[in-house]
Amino acid sequence: MEGRLINPVSGLPDTKNAPEADSSVLRVWGGHSLRGHVKISGAKNSALVLMTGALLCSGDCRIRNVPRLADVERMAQVLSALGVKIHRDGETLDVNAREFTTSKAPYELVTQLRASFFAIGAILARLGVAQMPLPGGCAIGARPVDLHVRGLQAMGAEVQIEHGICNAHVPGNKGRLKGAKIYLDSPSVGATETLMMAATLADGETILDNAAREPEVVDLANFCNSMGAKITGAGTSTITILGVSNLHSTDYEVIPDRIEAGTFLTAAAITHSELLLSPVVPEHLLPIIAKLQEMGVNVVEEAPNCLRVLPAAVLKAADIQTLPHPGFPTDMQAQFMTLLALAEGDSLINETVFENRLRHASELNRLGADIRVKGNIAFVRGVHSLSGAPVLGSDLRASAALVVAGLAASGETTIKGLQFLDRGYDRLDLKLQQLGAKIERVREVEADIAIATATNTVQPA
Ligand code: EPU
Secondary structure: OOEEEEEEEEOOOOOOOHHHHHEEEEEOOOOOOOEEEEEEOOOOOHHHHHHHHHHOOOOOOEEEEEOOOOOHHHHHHHHHHHOOOOEEOOEEEEEOOOOOOEOOOHHHHHHHOHHHHHHHHHHHHHOOOOEEEOOOOOOOOOOOOOOHHHHHHHHHOOOEEEEOOOEEOOOHHHHEEOEEEEEEEOOHHHHHHHHHHHHHHHEOEEEEEEEOHHHHHHHHHHHHHHHOEEEEEEEEEEEEEEEEOOOOOEEEOOOOOHHHHHHHHHHHOOOOOOEEOOOOOHHHHHHHHHHHHHHOOEEEEEEEEEEEEEOOOEEEEOEEEEEEOOOOOOOHHHHHHHHOOOEOEEEEEEOOOOOOOHHHHHHHHHHOOOEEEEEEEEEEEEEOOOEEEEEEOOOHHHHHHHHHHHHOOOEEEEEEEHHHHHHHHHHHHHHHOOOOOOHHHHHHHHHHHHHHHHHHOOOOO
């Protein structure tokens, strides 16, 4: 990254001013074991939603342990466009929404980052009016926002969707939402967060039933409570929010990223390595650790916030069904598919959360895996080895799964599609390098030359 412009908010190469950053690729030479300790960054899906939660208060919100991610940078741009002041110093983000008066979020930013739609709850709660472009579908599924909208309507908002914009306002009651009893058809993480934020400043009590129980939902509730909100029950299926008239300043630390930790656990498992990971909340990782143990990988709690992963002699096959928390997380499905590709025996993966999240299977097959996909089910027949090849990540977790595969594949794997990886992993390549992985980030053109040279060596023209 030397010599490039670094964006002050994300800490990543500035993609606006350095066009070459978008076209970089990762080169990985597999077969090397990892060792040492890896520091886990703050949780992406907490940090993003806490940033929108800061809209609820007109005082200073200090958010610590914020990961360096392209998505954090985009969220900062959305908030800035609404009139919010944001300053980053290392992993600390200072957000001040005193002069936040704009209710209209910019189309070109919201459509790039689904989490920014979740701000509709906080904007409506603060201003009584919000105009939010629909986030649209993405590579992993259609991802509608009907549950968000219906919940806000139950709280008294009038919502109209026209020309791709969700226009919401609160008629009467001085623009203040009213507490309501809301049952979510499915425990959507985003809808739970949107409605929880909306309810913090509403008139009266809101009860969210069949709410999402993810650790990031609990983190948002704790963050709001640290500003004076009255939220109980987060982490269970019923969340109760007693509305207050305003919230105050806070200083809050984001929880560690359980999906980043899970990704490093799979990287250790696939390279038969011993690694230490901290800080983590072991309880957040239970479904991941249980599945690793079923596969023969031992994970022990070294200290309350530190895990040690020990190598398995042989990786055993296992079946996986993705489910809302505390079930097995969909955000770890791709990385486990890579691991199961090298396990002894046949495994079955059933992706039940998103309808189009198995696209990495075909890329893993390019590396020599034996995976068949039918609908939302992947049949994985374990193979003895993978062999490096150029591959393309189709979404964030798919890209991470390909990096994990590259660590085990013989020879060189070249991974394109890093714009996805950089959205959600805080310098994954650098962290792996520090653990001993042979991995480097180069410009695409350099990788193409290397591939052409290697091909020519084997098969002279
Ligand atoms: N859904 C609806 N209607 C809605 C909302 C959701 O039908 O109004 C459906 C979705 O289409 C999906 C299911 O419900 O099939 C679950 O979606 P959910 O709303 O729970 O997901 P999300 O809030 O959009 C968050 C994470 C995702 C993670 C999911 C599930 C953030 C910013 N994103 O998305 O993270 O996969 O929860 O745990 O918090 C990732 O980090 O790679 C990622 C995609």
